[in-house]
Amino acid sequence: MKRRHRAPSPGVACLCDYVDVTERLYYSDSYLSEFRARVVASEDGGRRVYLDRTAFYPTSGGQPFDAGTLGGVTVVEIADEEERIVHVLDAPLTTDEVEGRIDWGRRFDHMQQHTGQHLLSAVFEDLYQIPTLSFHMGSETSTIDVGATSLDPARIERVEERCAEIVAQARPVVVTCEDAASVTGLRKESQRTGMLRIVTIDGLDRSACGGTHVRSTAEIGPIFIRKLDKVRGNVRVEFVCGFRALRQARQDYRLLAETSKAHAERVKTLEKICQRQAEELATREGRDLHASAAPDSEGVRRVRQDGVIDDAMRARAQGFVAGGKAVFLAVSQEPPSVLLAASADSGVHAGEVVKAAVTAAGGRGGGNGALAQGSAPSPQALQSVIQELAKIVP
Numbered sequence: 001m002k003r004r005h006r007a008p009s010p011g012v013a014c015l016c017d018y019v020d021v022t023e024r025l026y027y028s029d030s031y032l033s034e035f036r037a038r039v040v041a042s043e044d045g046g047r048r049v050y051l052d053r054t055a056f057y058p059t060s061g062g063q064p065f066d067a068g069t070l071g072g073v074t075v076v077e078i079a080d081e082e083e084r085i086v087h088v089l090d091a092p093l094t095t096d097e098v099e100g101r102i103d104w105g106r107r108f109d110h111m112q113q114h115t116g117q118h119l120l121s122a123v124f125e126d127l128y129q130i131p132t133l134s135f136h137m138g139s140e141t142s143t144i145d146v147g148a149t150s151l152d153p154a155r156i157e158r159v160e161e162r163c164a165e166i167v168a169q170a171r172p173v174v175v176t177c178e179d180a181a182s183v184t185g186l187r188k189e190s191q192r193t194g195m196l197r198i199v200t201i202d203g204l205d206r207s208a209c210g211g212t213h214v215r216s217t218a219e220i221g222p223i224f225i226r227k228l229d230k231v232r233g234n235v236r237v238e239f240v241c242g243f244r245a246l247r248q249a250r251q252d253y254r255l256l257a258e259t260s261k262a263h264a265e266r267v268k269t270l271e272k273i274c275q276r277q278a279e280e281l282a283t284r285e286g287r288d289l290h291a292s293a294a295p296d297s298e299g300v301r302r303v304r305q306d307g308v309i310d311d312a313m314r315a316r317a318q319g320f321v322a323g324g325k326a327v328f329l330a331v332s333q334e335p336p337s338v339l340l341a342a343s344a345d346s347g348v349h350a351g352e353v354v355k356a357a358v359t360a361a362g363g364r365g366g367g368n369g370a371l372a373q374g375s376a377p378s379p380q381a382l383q384s385v386i387q388e389l390a391k392i393v394p
Helices: 104-128 153-168 242-292 311-321 350-360 379-389
Strands: 032-043 048-051 068-070 073-080 085-089 097-102 132-137 142-146 173-179 195-201 205-208 223-231 234-241 301-306 326-332 337-342 364-367 371-375
Touching: 048 097, 097 104, 104 132, 104 142, 104 153, 104 195, 104 205, 104 223, 104 234, 104 242, 153 223, 223 242, 234 242, 242 311, 301 311, 311 326, 311 337, 311 371, 326 379, 337 350, 337 364, 337 379, 350 364, 350 371, 350 379
Parallel strands: 301 326
Antiparallel strands: 032 048, 032 097, 048 085, 068 073, 068 097, 073 085, 132 142, 142 234, 173 195, 195 205, 223 234, 326 337, 337 371, 364 371
């Protein structure tokens, strides 16, 4: 039984004249995810198995091996031994005929990353004549080392945008077999002889490659360049494609959201600390002001301050009257408002005095005997309130 995962845009593939003992099914069909094969040899008590044919891709060319099962047994490694491929299993395989099942999620991820690398490398070459020196596909991100001493943000953005344009164009990705002696137009010359497997992105790139690839640039999905590092005088470009790019974007968003939330909470905490310290400082200022103010003929210390009526001003006023026989008046021009604080032994009821003054001026306000606040409808009305309160605090 063969199961193939079909792409929206069909490609063209051909079989090269391979002489390998193992027939490599992935060369002709990267979308083949199930196959049947015959066991031709085994080692290590059936844990190392050789088949007459396989769809499992071995670690090669910067691309990791496929995962999956053989006869229901988990595959832990696929290695290329030149003329044959060994399947390393986590348990012995005892049957002669087996069904292989490829982990399709892993396979398609590798296809997206590998074709994405071809596209990315071709765009670097096409836009800036920057060659790709090496490629490595990791489990989370992939890298290419490019022949440049540095890359500025403007170039990186242009490369990403050009890749996005070509992905949106859904260009065919075609696999052919061509004679090395006559092949032309390769992005990088191959040192191999005989028949070469050529992967072509229509109108952009031709590269000799034995990896698994998608049939259309549309299947690559988004390509994001995540990081640049200097390596031996060149630049290492870390990137992600397709579903990896989506997952990374989600992860980055969550991380930024969590960091932002933690930062906001820290800022809020610091603001509360600063506010508390400012109020404590204002309270001390009020006490010092009381100590330095001279009592009037009635033995009452009276002080007026102009400024913003906020928590610090209220704390200063309360700190002042806490010393006893004291009245504190604060006046704000914008918005037009007043605050009056009075100690219990001052003979002044702050709430009654403020309410009467602001009501007469067309404003509103009030409070208790110790602390009151009111507002005036205009600067002119505020002057009327101040004149009235001047009877209490000259």
